[in-house]
Amino acid sequence: MTPGEGPGATLSDVLPAAAAALGAPQRPVDLALPGAARVVVLLVDGLGERQLAAAGRDAAFLGELRADGQVLTVGHPSTTATSMASFGTGLLPGAHGLVGYEVMDPARGVLLNELSWDPAVDPRAWQPAPTVFEHLVAAGVACVHVGPHQFAGSGLTEAALRGARYVAARSLADRVDATAAAVRRAPRSLVYLYWGELDKAGHEHGWRSEAWRRELGDVDLAVRELGRRLPPDTLLLVTSDHGMVDVPLARPDLADPAEAVGDGLAVGVPVSGGEARAPMLYCAPGQAEAVAARWRERLGPGALVLLRDDAVAAGWFGPVAPHVLPRLGDVVVACPPGVGVHDSRTQRRQLTRLVGLHGGRSPEETEVPLLVVAGARTG
Incomplete structure (x- = not known):
């Protein structure tokens, strides 16, 4: 096969x-x-x-x-x-709109965990x-x-x-x-x-x-x-x-104070969604290109770090409906082999202890x- x-x-x-x-x-x-x-x-x-x-x-x-x-x-x-x-x-994801583990709810300006859900969000309206x-x-x-x-x-x-x-x-x-x-x-x-x-x-x-x-x-x-x-x-x-894939536990975490200064991964990223193998970065205004460049440099040549429009044009999500587009991060990441990036500012810290991960490409x-x-x- x-x-x-x-x-x-x-x-x-x-x-x-x-x-x-x-x-x-x-x-x-x-x-x-x-x-x-x-x-x-x-x-x-x-x-x-x-x-x-x-x-x-x-x-x-x-x-x-x-x-x-x-x-x-x-x-x-x-x-x-x-x-x-x-x-x-x-x-495909761009049509049904459930585009990640945690994604931005544009109507409320907060992340929605699409696995555990939130009673404030009508699932039939989110996916009609x-x-x-x-x-x-x-x-x-x-x-x-x-x-x-x-x-x-x-x-x-x-x-x-x-x-x-x-x-x-x-x-x-x-x-x-x-x-x-x-x-x-x-x-x-x-x-x-x-x-x-x-x-x-x-x-x-x-x-x-x-x-x-x-x-x-x-x-x-x-x-x-x-x-x-x-x-x-x-x-x-x-x-x-x-x-x-199994990923070593030594992984960057955007909650680390060192990631919020200089060339840290949290600079210009007030909110991130997705998950460790597939972060979605909701960037400060005007910062998406600089954020993407920092992440590419930090994660190395095996990483795929695309601006939202480029990820959509590349067909990552299939055809994307207009109401789904704001749910996607300004920068969309697929980590290279052996790499994951956490964000304990919003994600449960227990996730940093998981051995097997998925979400990547x-x-x-x-x-x-x-x-x-x-x-x-x-x-």
């Missing part, structure tokens, strides 16, 4: 392709799937294609599926909130485009979302994934049970199952850690079990929202697998 199979296919194509497989096409996609009466989509948070390729016996069953799978790319930044909106709406789930329900397809209790009705769920009936379940085994039951309740259905513990293990311990490998092994067994329990007219898809972060099981799997 090589990048580019399924020409130009992205994570935003998965649910539109599933809709076409169910006989309810939403839009044309470059991703072709076999027809099915029912579809199950398992999204494993943090399972990048490069990480899966290196997993070996820790993911024997997924490895078998990978041999016939495809490689998708995710939008910028390669982070959960952005990718979940691309997945749920079938749109219909989701693929809403399209399918209108077409007569029963849609179910299986995930953790705390995500039911959350801001991100409402913005990116609304339309499906939510079923809360705690453990991976419980979610497999709930998915297997839900898919049988209707002759034409789509069930979406989310699992986030692999991403958590990678953040806390790194994706090469024993904890990460154990969690991947649990996912591998769960996919095998789920495949055994689905009706024969069901298509099972396994994908992810991003990959991950490396293949390790942006390539994700699409694994397909057609019909019940008994192997």
